[in-house]
Amino acid sequence: MGSQIAVPVKETFFISHGSPMLSIDDSLPARHFLKCFKQKVFTQKPNSILVISGHWETSEPTVNCITGLNDTIYDFYGFPEQMYQLKYQAPGAPKLAKRVKELLKSSGFNRVREDNNRGLDHGAWVPLMLMYPEADIPVCQLSVQTKRDGTHHFNIGKALAPLKEEGVLIVGSGSATHNLRALSDTAGVASWAMDFDNWLKDSLVNGRYEDVNNYMTKAPCAKIAHPWPDHLYPLHVAMGAAGENAKAELIHHSWSNHALSYASYKFESQPK
Numbered sequence: 001m002g003s004q005i006a007v008p009v010k011e012t013f014f015i016s017h018g019s020p021m022l023s024i025d026d027s028l029p030a031r032h033f034l035k036c037f038k039q040k041v042f043t044q045k046p047n048s049i050l051v052i053s054g055h056w057e058t059s060e061p062t063v064n065c066i067t068g069l070n071d072t073i074y075d076f077y078g079f080p081e082q083m084y085q086l087k088y089q090a091p092g093a094p095k096l097a098k099r100v101k102e103l104l105k106s107s108g109f110n111r112v113r114e115d116n117n118r119g120l121d122h123g124a125w126v127p128l129m130l131m132y133p134e135a136d137i138p139v140c141q142l143s144v145q146t147k148r149d150g151t152h153h154f155n156i157g158k159a160l161a162p163l164k165e166e167g168v169l170i171v172g173s174g175s176a177t178h179n180l181r182a183l184s185d186t187a188g189v190a191s192w193a194m195d196f197d198n199w200l201k202d203s204l205v206n207g208r209y210e211d212v213n214n215y216m217t218k219a220p221c222a223k224i225a226h227p228w229p230d231h232l233y234p235l236h237v238a239m240g241a242a243g244e245n246a247k248a249e250l251i252h253h254s255w256s257n258h259a260l261s262y263a264s265y266k267f268e269s270q271p272k
Contacts, residue, residue, distance in 0.1 A: 006047055006167035010269050012157075012242045013042070013251075014172040014235040015127050016262040020076040023083055023126045029254040030262035034130035041251055041266070047167035048093045048138040050100065050160070052238070053123030054174035054231035058143040061156060062113040063100050064120075066092025070139055071119025088125035093138035096168060100142060100160060107159035123173045123234075144233040150213040153233040157240020164269065170241045172234030176200055176263035177225045183257035193259040196225035204248040204265055209239055235265070242267030 015034070022031050038045075055075055056062075064070070069089040076083070097114060104112045120128070124141050145152060163170060177193045199219045203211045211218040213236060219225070226232050239246070252264040 006165065007044060009044065009046060009164040009167060009169055011042060012164070012170040012172070012238040012267045014174070014238045014265045014267070016175045016264050017123055017127050017173050018175060018256060018260050018262050020079055020083060020122050020126060023086055023122075023129065024080065028256060028262075030252060030264070031130060033252040033254075033264070034127055037131040042169070046137060046169035048096045048140065049128070049132075049169045049171060050093075050096060050140050050142060050163060051120070051124040051128070052142045052144065052170075052172045052234040053121055054144060054178070054234055055121040055123035056118075056141060056143040057146050057230055058113070059145065059147065060111040060113050061104055061109055061145065062115055062143040063097040064092070064118045064141045065094050065097035065114040065116050066119070066140075067094050068092060072125055073119050073121045075121045086129065088120060088129045088135055090120070090125075090128065090132075090135040090137060090139040093140040096138065096140040096163075099163065099166070100140065103159050103162060104156065107155070109156065109159065127171070127173055142237070144230055146228060146230050146233070150215060150229070150233065150236045153236035154209070154213050154240035157237040157242070160237070160241045161243060164241065170238060172236075172238035174231035174234040176261035177259060178231035179224055179227055179259060181227075182224070182259045184259075186258045188258070189255050190259040192221035192224050193255075193261060195220045196222065197261045197263055201250055201263065204239075205250065207245070207248070212236070212239065238265070239267055243269045245270045
């Protein structure tokens with residue numbers, strides 16, 4: 001965006017951000033994976049970043065259009081005090097926000113809104129703080145629509161695919177499994193969480209994107225793995241933005257709290 005020369009981006013990503021404790025807890029393997037992201041996973045520095053977070057739900061697709069620095073939103077309760085002192089003041093990306101709106105509207109999403117006040121929720125700033133600690137890349141956030149389905153979000157991703165040619169990194173931030181009531185200190189992994197997580201990996205790696213769009217009817221244990229769809233829809237956007245024949249790769253896998261999967265994926269566009 002802007003005067004920078006755009007180096008096309010070939011990949012989109014889905015990051016399972018798990019618990020907000022990711023921001024401070026060094027015992028979580030996902031924290032170390034994200035801290036090595038720009039050295040080992042994606043070495044190109046993008047012009048700007050578009051984050052689709054499971055923590056921003058609206059009835060219509062909405063972008064945060066911020067001039068100046070993004071605020072840090074502490075949308076979690078009862079965590080250690082130090083987490084509420086953390087700040088991730090990445091610049092806003094108003095040009096990217098307008099471009100997202102333009103692309104969605106031209107693809108038939110007639111109602112797309114702008115929010116000129118909302119900063120970054122922890123689904124955006126916690127992973128970004130680890131991935132890009134310098135906070136020097138402009139960031140724009142896009143909401144999810146929990147009353148819509150996976151295909152709606154996949155189509156949002158498809159509409160946004162041209163952003164990659166403009167040097168934009170598209171990151172969906174959610175969780176491969178997300179049933180907060182089922183979290184516990186019990187050893188091992190809940191069988192239903194394992195079943196859903198394995199199905200998701202198998203479907204993605206083998207390119208069964210249509211099945212993933214229809215996960216509620218296709219996947220084992222879908223309703224218990226995701227009582228609400230908010231944390232899976234960012235994956236559908238990242239998947240859609242990668243293109244029809246994109247190749248998916250599992251780039252990190254770990255568990256915490258008996259049922260919380262940190263499975264994260266890279267989607268790489270393939271030449272036509």
